[in-house]
Amino acid sequence: MDYKELNLIGSSSPHIRTKDGTAHIMAEVLIALVPALAFSVYNFGWYVLTVTAVSVVGCCFFEWLYRTLMKKNNTIGDCSAAVTGVLIAFVCPPNIPLWIILIGDFFAIVIVKQLFGGIGKNFLNPALAARAFMLSWASAMSTWVAPGSHLPVFGTVDVVTSATPMAYLHENNLQGLMEVYDLRDMFVGFIGGSLGEVSALLLILGGVWMIFRKIITWYIPVSYIGTVAVLTFLFPRGNDPMTWMLYNVLGGGLILGAFFMATDYVTSPVSHKGQVIFGVGCGLITVFIRYFGSYSEGVCYAILVMNLTVWIIDKNTRPSRFGVVKEPKAPKEAKEPEKKKEAAAK
Amino acid sequence: MAQPFFGGIHPNDKKAATNKKPIEKLPPPARVVIPMSMHIGAPCKPCVAVGDTVTVGQRVGEPVAFVSAPVHASISGKVVAVEPRIHFSGVPVMSVVIENDFNDTICPDIRPVEKPNELSAEELSEIIKNAGIVGMGGATFPTHVKISSGLGKVDTVIINASECEPYITSDHRFLLEYPEEVIGGATILARVFGVDRVHIGVEANKQNAAELLRLKIEEAKAPVVVEVLHTRYPQGAEKQLCQSITGRQVPPGALPAAIGCAVFNTVTTAAIYRAVYTGMPVTHRVVTVSGSGVNEPKNLECPIGTPICELLDACGGVKKSTFKILMGGPMMGHAQYDMDAPIGKGTNAILAFCEDEERTVEHPACIRCGKCMSVCPMKLQPVFMYQYERAGMLQELEDAHVMDCMECGACTYICPGRLHLVQAFRAGKQKINNAKAAAKAAAEAAAKAAEAKKEA
Numbered sequence: 001m002d003y004k005e006l007n008l009i010g011s012s013s014p015h016i017r018t019k020d021g022t023a024h025i026m027a028e029v030l031i032a033l034v035p036a037l038a039f040s041v042y043n044f045g046w047y048v049l050t051v052t053a054v055s056v057v058g059c060c061f062f063e064w065l066y067r068t069l070m071k072k073n074n075t076i077g078d079c080s081a082a083v084t085g086v087l088i089a090f091v092c093p094p095n096i097p098l099w100i101i102l103i104g105d106f107f108a109i110v111i112v113k114q115l116f117g118g119i120g121k122n123f124l125n126p127a128l129a130a131r132a133f134m135l136s137w138a139s140a141m142s143t144w145v146a147p148g149s150h151l152p153v154f155g156t157v158d159v160v161t162s163a164t165p166m167a168y169l170h171e172n173n174l175q176g177l178m179e180v181y182d183l184r185d186m187f188v189g190f191i192g193g194s195l196g197e198v199s200a201l202l203l204i205l206g207g208v209w210m211i212f213r214k215i216i217t218w219y220i221p222v223s224y225i226g227t228v229a230v231l232t233f234l235f236p237r238g239n240d241p242m243t244w245m246l247y248n249v250l251g252g253g254l255i256l257g258a259f260f261m262a263t264d265y266v267t268s269p270v271s272h273k274g275q276v277i278f279g280v281g282c283g284l285i286t287v288f289i290r291y292f293g294s295y296s297e298g299v300c301y302a303i304l305v306m307n308l309t310v311w312i313i314d315k316n317t318r319p320s321r322f323g324v325v326k327e328p329k330a331p332k333e334a335k336e337p338e339k340k341k342e343a344a345a346k
Numbered sequence: 347m348a349q350p351f352f353g354g355i356h357p358n359d360k361k362a363a364t365n366k367k368p369i370e371k372l373p374p375p376a377r378v379v380i381p382m383s384m385h386i387g388a389p390c391k392p393c394v395a396v397g398d399t400v401t402v403g404q405r406v407g408e409p410v411a412f413v414s415a416p417v418h419a420s421i422s423g424k425v426v427a428v429e430p431r432i433h434f435s436g437v438p439v440m441s442v443v444i445e446n447d448f449n450d451t452i453c454p455d456i457r458p459v460e461k462p463n464e465l466s467a468e469e470l471s472e473i474i475k476n477a478g479i480v481g482m483g484g485a486t487f488p489t490h491v492k493i494s495s496g497l498g499k500v501d502t503v504i505i506n507a508s509e510c511e512p513y514i515t516s517d518h519r520f521l522l523e524y525p526e527e528v529i530g531g532a533t534i535l536a537r538v539f540g541v542d543r544v545h546i547g548v549e550a551n552k553q554n555a556a557e558l559l560r561l562k563i564e565e566a567k568a569p570v571v572v573e574v575l576h577t578r579y580p581q582g583a584e585k586q587l588c589q590s591i592t593g594r595q596v597p598p599g600a601l602p603a604a605i606g607c608a609v610f611n612t613v614t615t616a617a618i619y620r621a622v623y624t625g626m627p628v629t630h631r632v633v634t635v636s637g638s639g640v641n642e643p644k645n646l647e648c649p650i651g652t653p654i655c656e657l658l659d660a661c662g663g664v665k666k667s668t669f670k671i672l673m674g675g676p677m678m679g680h681a682q683y684d685m686d687a688p689i690g691k692g693t694n695a696i697l698a699f700c701e702d703e704e705r706t707v708e709h710p711a712c713i714r715c716g717k718c719m720s721v722c723p724m725k726l727q728p729v730f731m732y733q734y735e736r737a738g739m740l741q742e743l744e745d746a747h748v749m750d751c752m753e754c755g756a757c758t759y760i761c762p763g764r765l766h767l768v769q770a771f772r773a774g775k776q777k778i779n780n781a782k783a784a785a786k787a788a789a790e791a792a793a794k795a796a797e798a799k800k801e802a
Contacts, residue, residue: 003658003664008670008682009669010436010682010683011670012680012769013678013753016512016676018355018759018760019705020762022711022763025715075709075711119711120763265714265715270727271716319725321724322598322723323595323724324597
């Protein structure tokens with residue numbers, strides 16, 4: 001056989017790579033978000049699906065538009081814009097006007113992500129940064145639809161609103177909250193709130209799926225939720241710390257944030273030690289805002305603030321390299337001969 | 347089960363293609379090209395001339411330094427050329443070309459050692475040196491240097507039968523077909539180093555080899571124990587193997603001797619046995635020919651110096667769509683472009699790929715997932731080292747301990763953004779070395795100039 005006719009590549013090793021690329025990881029995240037989305041449709045009506053679809057299309061469109069106008073390679077194939085799209089929808093009220101969603105999409109993709117260099121280069125979580133920006137339309141962003149609303153596909157102005165669990169907790173009205181929603185409602189998700197945050201059960205299911213599929217590690221979710229749980233249990237408002245703690249953990253965006261936002265690779269520390277520090281920091285700020293802020297929910301700002309600290313956490317949590325085993329006795333022994341020398345010199 | 351090492355990856359091992367196929371003898375090649383450099387260290391000097399008749403096992407290359415190993419004829423016949431020829435490293439290397447007379451006449455000087463059980467360490471080291479034995483797992487470090495530098499320091503001798511790279515089954519088949527030779531070699535090493543027992547590390551995906559070894563060890567009452575290791579790449583890397591078996595970590599920049607370990611490859615161990623009990627130097631070796639592009643994957647025993655094309659021909663040739671041919675494993679092997687390049691002492695596999703093994707993309711992008719950190723067996727941070735290298739920040743790169751990187755490629759394998767991580771570190775290490783050499787040269791030049799001034 002003549003081997004000279006083959007078109008051979010000469011490159012340096014390794015010559016094989018795993019199948020699981022960026023698009024694969026993003027697809028797993030999307031799969032993990034599906035149960036919570038399905039429940040949201042059941043809880044609030046079909047309009048939820050419209051919002052999510054518009055948000056995904058919007059994010060992908062803005063990503064495509066920016067990359068094309070700037071004559072850069074197209075990156076919508078990595079599915080990260082689609083994940084951002086779903087997450088933006090998840091952090092908005094269920095009856096959000098579509099034009100506000102599109103503004104959020106534009107802000108997340110173009111301002112937060114692409115202007116800093118695209119995937120992997122942004123220092124804030126795009127979906128949460130978009131949410132912070134969208135709060136400029138305060139009334140639309142704080143009109144909460146009652147659970148079981150059946151919003152039609154194209155939405156309606158005629159909605160029944162209700163206070164979210166976070167609003168009750170912010171007014172220290174645990175008793176009132178317990179009368180409206182029992183713990184089962186809180187856990188399964190028959191409550192008011194942002195589009196994707198209501199079902200703690202299905203979000204945890206999605207999170208466990210991602211941990212099981214090795215997309216994320218447990219360090220951030222566990223340290224984040226754990227910190228909130230411990231703090232709210234130690235400093236309850238009212239005389240039932242257990243119930244106060246559970247309502248605090250299950251209400252609001254904590255579960256969504258801890259599993260899907262704080263674990264965003266790009267804006268969280270890379271080492272496990274760093275991830276624990278990051279999670280604890282998120283928990284501290286979340287409880288701080290919930291207790292002392294004028295805004296009833298703190299997850300969004302807690303994660304955004306911690307995003308800004310990632311570089312310093314990374315810098316100070318480098319693992320010790322292979323072969324460097326700590327020996328606490330070594331310096332002492334090293335000093336002794338010096339002392340002897342000094343003594344001898346005297 | 348031995349303890350796990352840090353990090354590592356678990357690619358599909360693809361060994362099923364050849365791990366049940368017995369070793370076949372390659373039809374004798376018409377000519378072999380024996381390079382003077384098949385080891386780490388100084389190349390040999392040819393000691394035969396065109397027209398000379400040579401026999402199997404006759405020395406054709408003399409070492410000129412301590413860290414080197416002699417080279418022997420692998421077939422009998424006539425020397426037809428002594429000139430630089432294409433080498434598996436990609437550049438021409440001085441080689442001895444022998445035309446086969448198909449008689450396989452054995453060199454008359456070859457005879458077994460008279461009292462193999464009374465060999466001193468120095469005598470054994472000399473035998474190993476004369477037999478041209480080098481690390482045959484791929485690193486090709488001269489074995490006699492390892493032994494003489496390890497004497498007195500080593501308390502744990504390890505035989506490396508982990509064969510952690512995908513596709514390769516040459517060591518596995520060797521263990522199944524010549525277990526006595528490996529155990530015999532291990533016994534010699536145990537005596538030389540004065541240890542009670544030698545550990546043979548076998549990955550869990552070679553259970554049948556581990557069981558056979560245990561059986562044979564019991565029969566021979568050899569001072570050898572089989573350690574079953576986790577199937578995980580790079581289990582066969584020296585430092586990781588030492589960590590798995592002893593729990594000790596080799597300090598940065600040091601060799602396993604620093605923690606009292608000496609590691610020998612399976613085939614190297616058997617070569618020691620052969621050199622002692624038959625007197626035969628390294629002339630042949632087993633090569634796995636496999637990969638999606640090979641029509642009929644096989645394990646072939648071939649004379650050293652056989653051109654790659656002969657092995658591929660013996661396996662039914664390669665598919666037309668083959669885009670890469672490798673010497674060595676897919677993780678650390680070298681891509682070949684000229685099939686006339688010969689098989690060396692450290693060649694354990696020839697692989698041809700025609701499917702989507704590579705999976706490179708035009709625009710790699712880091713998503714900071716940190717997977718590269720979790721797989722790095724040296725506990726480095728490839729994610730940041732890559733940024734330093736790209737930005738030309740050599741000092742930061744060095745401070746991130748890039749020199750500890752053993753280039754196993756686990757980071758590049760796992761990277762979902764398809765970054766060329768280990769490739770960047772190779773370039774970075776070279777840049778750091780160049781910068782250091784340049785700084786040293788500049789300092790020397792300055793010192794010379796100052797001296798010249800003084801004298802003037």
